[in-house]
Amino acid sequence: MPSPSTTPTVPPTSPERVDGPAPPLGLSTDAEACYLALSTRDARFDGHFFTGVTSTGIYCRPVCTVRAPKRENCRFFELAAQAEQAGFRPCLRCRPELAPQTLAWSSTDARRILAAEAARWLDDPGHWPHAGESDGAPVMARLADHLGVSDRHLRRVFEASLGVSPLRYLQTRRLLAAKQLLTDTRLPVTEVAQASGFASLRRFNAAFVEHYGLNPSQWRQRPGVATHAHAAIRLAYRPPYDLHGLACFLGQRALTGLETLESGPDGLRLARTLRLPPPAGATEPLRGWVQVHWPMQQHQVLMRCSESLSPALPTLIRRVRQWLDLDADPGAIDQVLAPHFGPLGGLRIPGTLDGFELAVRAILGQQVTVAGGRTLCQRLIDRLGQTLPPDPERPVGLDRLFPEAATMAALDDGQGLAPCLGEMGIVRQRQRALLALAHAVLAGRLALDGSAPLKQTLATLTALPGIGDWTAQYIALRALRWPDAFPAGDGVLQARLGTRPPGSTPRQRQAATEALSAAWKPWRGYAVLHLWEHGPPTESAA
Numbered sequence: 001m002p003s004p005s006t007t008p009t010v011p012p013t014s015p016e017r018v019d020g021p022a023p024p025l026g027l028s029t030d031a032e033a034c035y036l037a038l039s040t041r042d043a044r045f046d047g048h049f050f051t052g053v054t055s056t057g058i059y060c061r062p063v064c065t066v067r068a069p070k071r072e073n074c075r076f077f078e079l080a081a082q083a084e085q086a087g088f089r090p091c092l093r094c095r096p097e098l099a100p101q102t103l104a105w106s107s108t109d110a111r112r113i114l115a116a117e118a119a120r121w122l123d124d125p126g127h128w129p130h131a132g133e134s135d136g137a138p139v140m141a142r143l144a145d146h147l148g149v150s151d152r153h154l155r156r157v158f159e160a161s162l163g164v165s166p167l168r169y170l171q172t173r174r175l176l177a178a179k180q181l182l183t184d185t186r187l188p189v190t191e192v193a194q195a196s197g198f199a200s201l202r203r204f205n206a207a208f209v210e211h212y213g214l215n216p217s218q219w220r221q222r223p224g225v226a227t228h229a230h231a232a233i234r235l236a237y238r239p240p241y242d243l244h245g246l247a248c249f250l251g252q253r254a255l256t257g258l259e260t261l262e263s264g265p266d267g268l269r270l271a272r273t274l275r276l277p278p279p280a281g282a283t284e285p286l287r288g289w290v291q292v293h294w295p296m297q298q299h300q301v302l303m304r305c306s307e308s309l310s311p312a313l314p315t316l317i318r319r320v321r322q323w324l325d326l327d328a329d330p331g332a333i334d335q336v337l338a339p340h341f342g343p344l345g346g347l348r349i350p351g352t353l354d355g356f357e358l359a360v361r362a363i364l365g366q367q368v369t370v371a372g373g374r375t376l377c378q379r380l381i382d383r384l385g386q387t388l389p390p391d392p393e394r395p396v397g398l399d400r401l402f403p404e405a406a407t408m409a410a411l412d413d414g415q416g417l418a419p420c421l422g423e424m425g426i427v428r429q430r431q432r433a434l435l436a437l438a439h440a441v442l443a444g445r446l447a448l449d450g451s452a453p454l455k456q457t458l459a460t461l462t463a464l465p466g467i468g469d470w471t472a473q474y475i476a477l478r479a480l481r482w483p484d485a486f487p488a489g490d491g492v493l494q495a496r497l498g499t500r501p502p503g504s505t506p507r508q509r510q511a512a513t514e515a516l517s518a519a520w521k522p523w524r525g526y527a528v529l530h531l532w533e534h535g536p537p538t539e540s541a542a
Helices: 031-039 080-085 110-123 137-147 151-162 166-184 189-195 201-212 243-252 307-323 330-341 355-364 370-384 405-409 419-423 428-442 454-463 469-478 491-497 506-520 524-534
Strands: 050-053 058-060 074-077 233-236 259-264 267-276 286-294 300-305
Touching: 031 074, 050 080, 058 080, 074 080, 080 166, 110 137, 110 151, 110 166, 137 151, 137 166, 151 166, 166 189, 166 201, 166 233, 166 307, 189 201, 189 307, 233 307, 243 259, 243 267, 243 370, 243 524, 267 307, 286 307, 300 307, 330 506, 330 524, 355 370, 355 428, 355 469, 370 419, 405 428, 419 428, 454 469, 469 524, 491 506, 491 524, 506 524
Parallel strands: none
Antiparallel strands: 050 058, 050 074, 233 300, 259 267, 267 286, 286 300
């Protein structure tokens, strides 16, 4: 177990993703190291453990600004759900619901892999109970079916690995989401209950009182709660954070009408339009905008959004965290990659708010420059993008939505081509790829988000016409949130790694690139982004 003077570690193992909320094994079992991290308010450990204080009955993040409790009054937990199961309530000052989550890796413990995958699935608000479900049982049945195991086996493995039942874990996730909405927004309590996955207001009130000692209305009367409708929602991350690198990457690809990026004396602001799936009981998707702001303090991002997206705020919060890579652990990444590249300074992999949009951008960016791909995307938006209705709160410069899959599929002339796309300068091969992608997404054969099964999604993508390994890996990196994605056939990557000797075949180059990258697992995606943006490894790396 490393002391808090070093960085927390994640076991670097298999490239297969099992990203869930479980922190590095053993961190919270080293009580002395945890107490030292707590005493120094080390933000690198935020989300890796929680501290329950027996003298107050409260549990906190390591970054809590209150005076450190006595060592004998502290109990340490890997998960917020474990702390709540032990009878502790969340701290009102540091707000455990803001803590970044953690990516866990394992290649040998199949039970831990299953539990981590189950927890990751339960973290997705899209899988929480909807109207008409009186408890979490239907969710557990869907989860067990998704994992291909029985309900009983799932419960047994989950409890043995994480110390809580899957239902308890789900309840904590929903209540913490509700607590954040109650604190940072002025949404009616009924809407908060529905957005947090509770089937009825009565059940929501009962669960909130049981766990937190106050009903939701009483909670809103406490100091620090938002008093106006457009208060910012706070999202935390672990430092350092390479904001300049993220801004450059997104700024080079920004599309007029869809997204804006501006820097001011109070920090960077990034805004864009988006579309979210319809909430429970609705048929139409939600359309609106979101803006994020990095203030110069507190390792937080402030998020505002249009009122039209309020019914799906937990889903939006999750997508924004993935878009900005807020759950990354720079210490764990640097521990593997710094010997080869030097410290990466909090490098983040830009994600996406819309997996279909990202896949379309990837196809249009095949074998062209970044500027060329952006030009084609801009033509697509100008011709097919949907115009947003007027909104006085909307940031200036946002007025278009990216075309949805149904719009793209409707362009098909019956032969896998779209004359409309040809008029934009999109060649036939990419027309076929775009239309095949749209049909697959529309039919439900392809999901392009962080909860999608990795191997199955990659296989489905590469089976589509015009989508090869490079495009599939790029989509996996940014849309599926797979941090070990590695397009070994990328020409720029090979040139910067020196794996393109004269006379070599594409297969030889790819094999050499794969072999060279083995030492970078499980964070090869971060290595790829660094190489694309900054060039080859440092001379000191061996």
